[in-house]
Amino acid sequence: MAHPPLIDVHSHVVPQELPADPTGGAIGAWPSVVCEACRTKAQVFMGKRPFREIDDRSWSPTRRIEDMDQDGVAAQALSPMPELLSYWLDPNPALELARHVNGAIGQMVAARPDRFFGLGTVPLQDPELAAKEARDLKTRFGLTGVEVGSNVAGAYLGDVRFDPFFAVCEAEGLAIFVHSLHPLQARDLSRHPMLVPFAGFTVDTGLCAASLIMDGVLERFPGLRIGFSHGGGVLAPLLHRMEFGWGSTNGFEGKLPQSPKAYARRFFYDSLVYDEAYLEHLATQIAPGQICLGTDYPYLIQQPDPRAFIEGGAARTGVSDTIWNDAARRFLGVSETASAGREVNHG
């Protein structure tokens, strides 16, 4: 069945090759990729620790496009596998790594500008350095935005220390894609290890979004375009309570000029919430018109058959019209005449 062009804002990349640890092996968490048979099996290491098995879907435009054609995805926004954000490294080697990753993503976009948009990374453990680097992301690498972890070495993004970075993103029109990373809750869940991937990631994303709202980031930088993976995690139930609190306390004693829900409506959210009724809640109650398709391609807990998911969800009010590509275009800041994502693809 024909459908509008579908843009997936949530898909990850690991370059097939990563630079060597510039200190010659002294950095414990420096990432590397070791190939057995690369098409089907490679291993990402963080230092000496095996981190994740991947295959050429992580770097091959050709292989990705085969899958996209099958899934009816016209264009993907490519972002680094979150572990590559490397906020735990020293800023200078982190910058070197970030430039390599940004270059690899930029090359994939350059190879198939009709099918890919690029989201890069900057070393936010040093906000001034990150701000400086963000200035060149578009021109140097051909990227449309930047992926950011839900917390940066323990700090949620509402912290004023990140203002220099947000100022550049606003000025340059960079899309900011927030993805859960090293959830702070993991520390409390050592006796409940299954809760880390299934609950911790979702919580950390929600707390990050709540921080951006309550700490006034959208008030200071009204032009920012921020999108959240996994539908903003647990933001919706937090937001209802925050909204009630705002109304009961005269706007938190005047500290927050607009209501939490007014800010939340300006964010974008991907659709990776694993439940159509919850997606409807987001699309109708939290952020009408702001839900983008996000699949988490090519990882394990990815959205299967995004078209069927959307078309199921499209039976419900408010999800259907903008989720195919309109919300994604507004989030990424690309026009309908941009080269990628114009074609309808039939699986």
Next chain:
Amino acid sequence: MAHPPLIDVHSHVVPQELPADPTGGAIGAWPSVVCEACRTKAQVFMGKRPFREIDDRSWSPTRRIEDMDQDGVAAQALSPMPELLSYWLDPNPALELARHVNGAIGQMVAARPDRFFGLGTVPLQDPELAAKEARDLKTRFGLTGVEVGSNVAGAYLGDVRFDPFFAVCEAEGLAIFVHSLHPLQARDLSRHPMLVPFAGFTVDTGLCAASLIMDGVLERFPGLRIGFSHGGGVLAPLLHRMEFGWGSTNGFEGKLPQSPKAYARRFFYDSLVYDEAYLEHLATQIAPGQICLGTDYPYLIQQPDPRAFIEGGAARTGVSDTIWNDAARRFLGVSETASAGREVNHG
């Protein structure tokens, strides 16, 4: 307008008098109540730290019943102000305090058995001691259940250390009301203090519920009746991801016999979610028939006009029939012929 009898499962008590610190002042967080003009103004201290301003609504059956009549509430389940759970004290003084609080709640129930049910407290920092004490809660104090913090000194409730307590609750038919307390996330939110009450409490409740599910407590104790304040906090979005993970991993490699949503449907949830559409999501997608009215009376962020809230929500599928009193009776384990909550009250 006439409506079915309304039972509020979420209302708190502070006794007007608390016992003196048995060590003569050595315990830093021992609670006390200092009256200025008790009817209108009293102060709860935790040790020397002023904790909360209260008034006689916290202990007076007469005063509460005036408000209940105005709000159309037939019966309240009385539970301790969560800070009184005192899991941070040594077990023996904590037991002494718990018995005093349980006695005070028991007296309120005895004074007006037509309007109150009682939920007590046990010193869960010592699970064996808590289990022993739980055996007598019904007969000694006339209570129908126990309030429990979302974490106990840093441990979520799915931890096997709490099994002895759950075994007694199951055997005695005690209702367990889980309320957020000292959210573990607070530690990460020191630069975002507003997020602690508005996001941290909600997150901690959700992680506690997720822990009870994923750690198999309902599998080990299928007869437990557990209810969560604030609609289970952030459980709903966590649950959707957990359910997808369960389905993608052969039940977490066989570790969890039933799906997370199957367990979640057996919990009870109060209605204090500050949003009718989110309440509908809980009532239709998470736990049909298991939503109870909860107001958080008599505190600041309480549900105003519960009848109007329910009657608004009742226009939506699945919320209306059981929320008035049926779910609360099943949660509390009290029959329709129980003395409290039989009358319709008109405001």
